[in-house]
Amino acid sequence: MTRAAVPEHPWLLPGALSVDAAARAGRGPRRTTRDWVVDSICFLLSLGWVLLATADAVGSDPQFSTPLSQRWMVPADALLGLACCALLWVRRRWPLGLAVATTPLTLFSMASAVPLLILYFTVVVHRRTAVALAVTAAGLITNFAFNYLRPDPHMPYWVTVAWGVVISLSVLAWGMFVRARRQLVVSLRERAERAEAEQQLRVAQARHLERTRIAREMHDVLAHRISLLSLHAGALEFRPDAPPEEVARAAGVIRGSAHAALQDLREVIGVLRAETTAEEDPERPQPTLGDLPALVEESRSAGARIGVREVVTSVERVPAAVGRSVYRIVQEGLTNARKHAAGAAVTVDVAGAPGDGLTVEIRNRWPVGGVAGPEIPGAGTGLVGIAERVSLAGGRLEYGRDDSGDFRLAAWLPWPA
Incomplete structure (x- = not known):
């Protein structure tokens, strides 16, 4: 059994390979029912967060200390959050590209926090560890800038920074766990398929060995019986004037030996033609x-x-x-x-x-x-x-x-x- 070839990214899982291959070929990724359910839940959660963050920003007085804190930023942030929600439907196609393109939004956008975390989680699951760590490092850097540009009025700066680090590392650990589990499932599936193929090979070998053994046994049996037939037939040929009793006895031996030889030949041909396994083959009584x-x-x-x-x-x-x-x-x-x-x-x-x-x-x-x-x-x-x-x-x-x-x-x- 051969493993599936990995064209460009050997760290990808088989599911990610099919999605990326379809994207490079210009086809849309084929979604399963589970994909539709997961994507719908992610979209609804992100949409709910955008509405909640926007409502909170509208209902509170702006308390920002930089020129970026203008009232037009609230609807703009909401629009950016909605755009990120829409990007979740295509994140399976370009997870890394979307994560890199939306990284600047983590500097100031509050409404985009949840959809961007989902994009980040997708990168961790479907890309190798080095890429996931690079994206994590970029997110930690923007975390410092975000808390500086939009400080929380109720918590100190370093506390909010620490919470951002904890959230990022938690998503990283969760994504790596999911990726490791999927790789384990794929490995176990391949191992089970390999074991099944090896079992079928062992059954085929056992069938071949059993048929070879039976053919060897039949060679010995048929050679013995046919030599008896030849001996008796030769005696009748060279003594045509033998007494009737002796001729009848020789003819009886010839008939009995021929019948036994045909029976043995019928058995071996039946075994050699059978498509059942060696364990299911009818075992004839063996001499002792x-x-x-x-x-x-x-x-x-x-x-x-x-x-x-x-x-x-x-x-x-x-x-x-x-x-x-x-x-x-x-x-x-x-x-x-x-x-x-x-x-x-x-x-x-x-x-x-x-x-x-x-x-x-x-x-x-x-x-x-x-x-x-x-x-x-x-x-x-x-x-x-x-x-x-x-x-x-x-x-x-x-x-x-x-x-x-x-x-x-x-x-x-x-x-x-």
Whole structure:
């Protein structure tokens, strides 16, 4: 997520940016309902102050000591106050320009006091601190001159000056507080939007990882089932004179394996096409170490010679992820034996205990004279996927031809105590 660019004044708030940008483009600022309400209240308060100050000046005898204290100053002051009230409607466009232009009025105009304070407050809210302090300093200087030119008959000079300083600093503090609060709100909003975008990214990544994991699982499952199909179909092709019972049994295995393969393929395609999140995806039952005998028996029904030795302490305590990895390793080993060493005897050893880890080894004789019959096609990435699975689990994997001439696939997986 990128932050909004600030063309000229990086200290402005987003609302002030849009107003100033509209002003530079020659368009009127777009007011919200809240802006209309606030501007109306400010105008009415200022208008009330102008009427009150004018009525007070008319009802009292002039007691001024300088030539500026002529009676024509009262209506002139009232007109200046009304003009400043009208300027409040455009103060959002040019707050600093209006504040600078009306600064001379603070030398002598009493009726303009409230609208000029509102202009000053607008500058503090929408401009950086240095500009606000400069305007404040100018106002404090004119405060001394105003109390000298129009002294209060009921209070000493320095008391009225002190009251002017207090009022100016109070407006400055209030405006800076409002500006800081708006900046905090903008920052929190951006942070919330950024957090929402990051959450959506995490959900997308989780969905991608989940689909990748399911695709990897389906690769192992489909490779195993399709290799069984190829093995049985090859037996029927090379033995067309087999007894009807054997042909029927092989056809039943082919039908069952094809049905299971189609079901697995339908599930993975449905998951990969789904637009739901990973948490909403239907989770299919995953194999565990307890499903290993069924896997071996399925291969034996296809004619494979498999010997199993399982020495595992506390089978029920094997973590689900470790048991699933062992299942996939054995499945890949049996599939490779059918592909590359058809007819060779296969031995499967599984042993382990909590704290010692779990060891699985699949061994078969190296084929002599090549593979009989057509070779079962494959992607050649089965062992790569097993190596990745074992690595993610924190284990070790070894495979290849050993000194005795057998092909050996062995893995060790951690099993915490």
